[in-house]
Amino acid sequence: MVKEVERVGIPVVHMCTITPISLTVGANRIIPTIAIPYPLGNPTLEPADEYALRYKLVSKAIEAFTIPVEQQTVFDV
Amino acid sequence: MSFRVVHYINQFFANIGGEEMAHVAPELREGAVGPGMAFNQQWKGEAEVVKTIVCGDSYFAEHEKEAKEQVLAWVKEAKPDLFIAGPAFNAGRYGYACANVALAVKTELGIPVLTGMYVENPGADLKDKVLMVATANSAAGMRKAAPAMAKLGLKLAKGEPLAASCVDGYMPNGVRVNFFEKERGAKRAVKMLIAKIKDEAFVTEFPMPNFDRVEPGKAIPDMSKAVVALCTSGGIVPKGNPDHIESSSASHYGEYDITGWDALTAEGWQTAHGGYDPVYANADPNRVLPVDVLRQMEKEGKIGKLHNKFYTTVGNGTAVASSKKFAEEYAQKLLKDGVQAVIMTST
Numbered sequence: 385m386v387k388e389v390e391r392v393g394i395p396v397v398h399m400c401t402i403t404p405i406s407l408t409v410g411a412n413r414i415i416p417t418i419a420i421p422y423p424l425g426n427p428t429l430e431p432a433d434e435y436a437l438r439y440k441l442v443s444k445a446i447e448a449f450t451i452p453v454e455q456q457t458v459f460d461v
Numbered sequence: 462m463s464f465r466v467v468h469y470i471n472q473f474f475a476n477i478g479g480e481e482m483a484h485v486a487p488e489l490r491e492g493a494v495g496p497g498m499a500f501n502q503q504w505k506g507e508a509e510v511v512k513t514i515v516c517g518d519s520y521f522a523e524h525e526k527e528a529k530e531q532v533l534a535w536v537k538e539a540k541p542d543l544f545i546a547g548p549a550f551n552a553g554r555y556g557y558a559c560a561n562v563a564l565a566v567k568t569e570l571g572i573p574v575l576t577g578m579y580v581e582n583p584g585a586d587l588k589d590k591v592l593m594v595a596t597a598n599s600a601a602g603m604r605k606a607a608p609a610m611a612k613l614g615l616k617l618a619k620g621e622p623l624a625a626s627c628v629d630g631y632m633p634n635g636v637r638v639n640f641f642e643k644e645r646g647a648k649r650a651v652k653m654l655i656a657k658i659k660d661e662a663f664v665t666e667f668p669m670p671n672f673d674r675v676e677p678g679k680a681i682p683d684m685s686k687a688v689v690a691l692c693t694s695g696g697i698v699p700k701g702n703p704d705h706i707e708s709s710s711a712s713h714y715g716e717y718d719i720t721g722w723d724a725l726t727a728e729g730w731q732t733a734h735g736g737y738d739p740v741y742a743n744a745d746p747n748r749v750l751p752v753d754v755l756r757q758m759e760k761e762g763k764i765g766k767l768h769n770k771f772y773t774t775v776g777n778g779t780a781v782a783s784s785k786k787f788a789e790e791y792a793q794k795l796l797k798d799g800v801q802a803v804i805m806t807s808t
Contacts, residue, residue, distance in 0.1 A: 385694060387675040388788030389803050392796050395678025400807035408669055412677035420808050422741040423695070425748030438747065439754045446763060449687070449802050452680040
C-alpha cells in the first residue's frame with residue numbers, strides 16, 4: 385500500500401515495528417515503532433508519558449518527510 | 462521402442478545465420494539439428510529427435526498466427542511423444558517463440574512439452590503454463606542445459622511424475638504438492654536458524670515474493686503547509702466495524718471521516734484486525750492511528766492540516782494483490798483531495 389501511494393507521487397512515511405518486512409516490501413521512509421499491537425504507544429507507561437512517546441515518534445515521521453532520500457531509509461528514533 | 466521427439470529451434474541454432482536471417486519462414490527437417498543432437502546423445506536411444514522445425518525469430522514475432530499454425534500442422538503429422546523448444550537462453554524473441562509454440566502444442570494437441578531459457582527471458586512469463594528448465598543467460602550454458610532438458614523431457618515422455626522444481630531443475634510453476642516431511646516444522650525451523658547464525662547455507666521453505674520498487678517521494682521542505690493523511694493496515698475502524706472488514710484476508714478497505722475528532726476514543730473506534738492482541742488498540746486506538754497527536758500538531762502549526770479522511774484495512778494474511786488494488790484506488794482519492802504526505806501505520 386505504501387508503494388501504490390508513493391507511485392502516484394505522494395511521499396509516504398511507514399511507521400511500523402517489523403522494519404525488515406517494510407524494507408522487503410519496499411517502503412522508502414521508515415520509522416521504527418514500539419510493538420506490533422501498539423506501534424504508537426506503550427500501555428505500561430502513564431498516559432501522559434505514553435502521549436509524549438507517541439508525539440515524539442510522529443514528530444520523527446513529520447521530520448522524515450522533510451529529508452530527501454535516495455534509497456530506502458530507516459530513521460533513528 | 463524409442464520415444465519420438467519433435468524439436469523447435471531458431472535460425473541461429475540451425476546454422477542458417479544470425480539476425481540477418483531472422484526473417485526465415487518455418488522449415489521442417491528430418492532428424493536432429495544442432496542442440497537436438499545433444500539431446501539424442503543424452504537419451505542413448507531411449508528417445509530420439511525425429512523432426513526439427515526451424516523458424517526465424519523475427520518471422521515468428523511478425524507472423525505468430527501463421528507460424529503457430531504451420532508448426533502445429535507439422536507436429537500433428539509427426540505424432541511425437543514429446544515436443545521440445547529451445548533452449549533459448551536470454552534471446553528474447555526466441556524465448557517468446559519457444560514458450561508460445563510449446564503452449565500451443567500442449568493445449569491444441571495435448572502433447573507433453575518442454576522448453577528452456579534464462580529466468581529473465583520475456584518468454585519465461587509463461588512458466589506457469591509451460592514447463593521450463595532454467596538455463597544460463599547465454600548459449601555457453603548449453604552443456605548444462607542439454608542434459609537437464611533431456612532428463613526432464615524423458616520423464617515427460619514416459620509420463621513419470623515430476624519431482625519438485627529444485628530437484629528436476631524447472632522454473633517454479635506455482636504447483637504445490639502435499640507431502641510428509643520427516644522432521645516436524647519446529648525442528649526444521651531451529652535447524653535453519655542455527656545454520657543462519659553460523660553463516661551456513663540453508664534453504665527457506667517460504668521464499669518471499671519479489672517486490673518491485675518505487676522511487677522515494679520528494680521531500681517536503683515545509684510541513685507546516687502540508688496536508689497529511691493517515692492510512693493503516695492495522696484495521697482501525699468505527700466501533701462495530703460497519704463495513705465488515707474481515708479480521709484476516711481482507712477483501713476491501715474502509716474510508717472514514719475524522720472531522721471533529723480530536724482523538725480516537727475507545728467508544729467510537731476499534732480494531733478489526735485478527736492478527737494481533739486487540740486489547741491495547743481497542744482501549745486507545747491512537748496507539749495504531751495517531752489522530753490525537755496529529756490534531757495537536759495541526760493546532761501547533763507543525764503540519765498544515767490533517768486530512769479529514771483516513772484509509773484502513775486489515776493487513777493480516779491479506780494478499781499482496783488485494784493490498785495493491787486497495788491502495789491504487791485510494792491513492793487516486795488522496796491525490797484528488799490534495800493530500801501531500803501520507804503516514805502509513807502497520808501493526
